[in-house]
Amino acid sequence: xxxxxxxxxxxxxxxxxxxxxxxxxxxxxxxxxxxxxxxxxxxxxxxxxxxxxxxxxxxxxxxxxxxxxxxxxxxxxxxxxxxxxxxxxxxxxxxxxxxxxxxxxxxxxxxxxxxxxxxxxxxxxxxxxxxxxxxxxxxxxxxxxxxxxxxxxxxxxxxxxxxxxxxxxxxxxxxxxxxxxxxxxxxxxxxxxxxxxxxxxxxxxxxxxxxxxxxxxxxxxxxxxxxxxxxxxxxxxxxxxxxxxxxxxxxxxxxxxxxxxxxxxxxxxxxxxxxxxxxxxxxxxxx
Amino acid sequence: xxxxxxxxxxxxxxxxxxxxxxxxxxxxxxxxxxxxxxxxxxxxxxxxxxxxxxxxxxxxxxxxxxxxxxxxxxxxxxxxxxxxxxxxxxxxxxxxxxxxxxxxxxxxxxxxxxxxxxxxxxxxxxxxxxxxxxxxxxxxxxxxxxxxxxxxxxxxxxxxxxxxxxxxxxxxxxxxxxxxxxxxxxxxxxxxxxxxxxxxxxxxxxxxxxxxxxxxxxxxxxxxxxxxxxxxxxxxxxxxxxxxxxxxxxxxxxxxxxxxxxxxxxxxxxxxxxxxxxxxxxxxxxxxxxxxxxxxxxxxxxxxxxxxx
Numbered sequence: 001x002x003x004x005x006x007x008x009x010x011x012x013x014x015x016x017x018x019x020x021x022x023x024x025x026x027x028x029x030x031x032x033x034x035x036x037x038x039x040x041x042x043x044x045x046x047x048x049x050x051x052x053x054x055x056x057x058x059x060x061x062x063x064x065x066x067x068x069x070x071x072x073x074x075x076x077x078x079x080x081x082x083x084x085x086x087x088x089x090x091x092x093x094x095x096x097x098x099x100x101x102x103x104x105x106x107x108x109x110x111x112x113x114x115x116x117x118x119x120x121x122x123x124x125x126x127x128x129x130x131x132x133x134x135x136x137x138x139x140x141x142x143x144x145x146x147x148x149x150x151x152x153x154x155x156x157x158x159x160x161x162x163x164x165x166x167x168x169x170x171x172x173x174x175x176x177x178x179x180x181x182x183x184x185x186x187x188x189x190x191x192x193x194x195x196x197x198x199x200x201x202x203x204x205x206x207x208x209x210x211x212x213x214x215x216x217x218x219x220x221x222x223x224x225x226x227x228x229x230x231x232x233x234x235x236x237x238x239x240x241x242x243x244x245x246x247x248x249x250x251x252x253x254x255x256x257x258x259x260x261x262x263x264x265x266x267x268x269x270x271x272x273x274x275x276x277x278x279x280x281x282x283x284x285x286x287x
Numbered sequence: 288x289x290x291x292x293x294x295x296x297x298x299x300x301x302x303x304x305x306x307x308x309x310x311x312x313x314x315x316x317x318x319x320x321x322x323x324x325x326x327x328x329x330x331x332x333x334x335x336x337x338x339x340x341x342x343x344x345x346x347x348x349x350x351x352x353x354x355x356x357x358x359x360x361x362x363x364x365x366x367x368x369x370x371x372x373x374x375x376x377x378x379x380x381x382x383x384x385x386x387x388x389x390x391x392x393x394x395x396x397x398x399x400x401x402x403x404x405x406x407x408x409x410x411x412x413x414x415x416x417x418x419x420x421x422x423x424x425x426x427x428x429x430x431x432x433x434x435x436x437x438x439x440x441x442x443x444x445x446x447x448x449x450x451x452x453x454x455x456x457x458x459x460x461x462x463x464x465x466x467x468x469x470x471x472x473x474x475x476x477x478x479x480x481x482x483x484x485x486x487x488x489x490x491x492x493x494x495x496x497x498x499x500x501x502x503x504x505x506x507x508x509x510x511x512x513x514x515x516x517x518x519x520x521x522x523x524x525x526x527x528x529x530x531x532x533x534x535x536x537x538x539x540x541x542x543x544x545x546x547x548x549x550x551x552x553x554x555x556x557x558x559x560x561x562x563x564x565x566x567x568x569x570x571x572x573x574x575x576x577x578x579x580x581x582x583x584x585x586x587x588x589x590x591x592x593x594x595x596x
Contacts, residue, residue, distance in 0.1 A: 084401070088394050
């Protein structure tokens with residue numbers, strides 16, 4: 001892909017002797033995509049993000065916006081923004097000072113834009129971060145990020161600990177007022193259902209390896225979910241599903257690379273949701 | 288990293304560590320207030336010059352020539368800012384210990400690192416804050432405080448036997464301010480290895496940076512004493528802590544049985560030699576700076592690659 005924002009090849013990283021965080025991960029993120037990086041706890045999501053952001057040493061080849069984050073982090077951060085999670089704005093920081101700070105150090109920061117986004121919230125400019133609710137801290141962080149003209153935005157569990165209203169508003173603002181099909185967003189989250197409608201691509205990671213790398217559009221042609229009729233379960237199993245589970249007395253199978261015509265006779269066919277696929281893939285790739 | 292960004296980083300330090308700005312200011316304000324209220328009800332002067340029983344000689348001296356008066360003026364104008372300096376040193380010690388520790392403890396390091404600010408710029412801004420920005424602030428606050436105090440004292444001593452104390456000697460004052468500024472910056476250079484060490488501990492310690500800063504050198508001294516019966520480490524540390532004052536001749540070594548005339552002469556002579564510029568010719572200044580550079584480079588490297596937030 002010529003328009004790749006991130007090219008990762010064979011990323012490896014271990015903590016201590018026992019814990020393998022990245023075990024040969026390779027993936028590519030294209031420009032203008034919204035990519036969900038998903039995996040269970042300890043799968044290597046955060047380590048992968050840290051590698052991309054140049055926050056941790058690792059082995060392998062990694063190219064982010066044409067730069068190696070290990071050696072060229074300082075220039076890379078002019079084009080990359082990230083929100084680690086809700087708690088990282090320091091408590092003593094005042095809203096006004098936060099804006100002054102980013103305006104002072106970031107060459108691509110548009111103060112008027114930050115003011116405009118903040119004006120839509122209840123946040124008072126003289127408040128300290130310690131006086132804001134969790135949701136407001138995220139709004140403030142988002143206002144700062146949205147005023148930066150970055151090429152890549154990395155979000156690591158950005159809505160962790162927020163209530164549903166704030167979570168919805170967060171992603172809506174991001175999608176409607178920030179994303180412009182030129183920028184690229186890479187997001188990790190546990191709340192798969194909430195992001196699945198805004199993603200263009202999914203990356204599933206388990207035990208440090210990428211187990212699924214696909215555009216959302218391409219999923220229906222690759223994956224099918226079959227709700228089997230009672231008698232056809234054996235026939236379905238012979239087609240080697242990657243996952244099966246019982247739903248209200250019926251059995252649901254997930255197939256990879258099977259043509260709909262092969263399955264149609266066995267029952268009802270649907271396209272699995274990202275959440276279904278996530279569960280199927282994680283179960284399938286477990287040791 | 289341009290000048291505007293660097294200035295923002297230094298400002299950021301004063302937002303987080305407001306005591307860096309306020310403690311010198313409040314201390315200075317207290318000194319001015321003390322000068323104002325140091326008059327008893329009847330309005331007589333109680334300037335305690337620590338010259339018990341020698342006051343007549345002191346008054347005599349005050350009435351003497353302009354040069355001696357200027358020296359006396361310099362002594363009290365030069366020493367009145369010392370409390371501001373001492374409290375600021377304490378604040379700076381804890382500032383440096385906290386500078387790269389608090390951001391890891393509250394995980395805000397992930398926010399700072401999401402900005403296009405290099406680890407070198409971050410660490411150097413903190414070093415600059417402690418070695419240049421705050422010393423300049425202390426100097427400016429002391430200067431204004433000195434002038435305010437002078438006005439108060441001048442008003443109070445008018446018409447008393449010590450009225451000459453209320454005479455302003457501009458030339459002496461000007462030279463004094465330049466000397467104080469020079470000495471503050473020289474002190475920064477001399478104590479740079481300590482600042483560097485504190486920053487290194489601050490970026491490295493998982494918890495209790497104060498203990499990590501103080502215990503290892505202390506234990507080293509104790510073990511050296513027990514095992515080798517020598518005290519090289521203690522001497523090295525002691526030398527670093529005290530030699531600046533020797534160089535700046537701020538140790539008012541006055542013989543206890545000396546008369547007030549010789550006391551004032553000796554203090555006044557001390558003032559004449561108060562410049563610490565002689566440090567610039569000492570190899571120990573430069574070996575200290577080399578150690579500071581190593582500590583700071585290590586601190587930058589550790590902040591760059593440390594991954595435990």
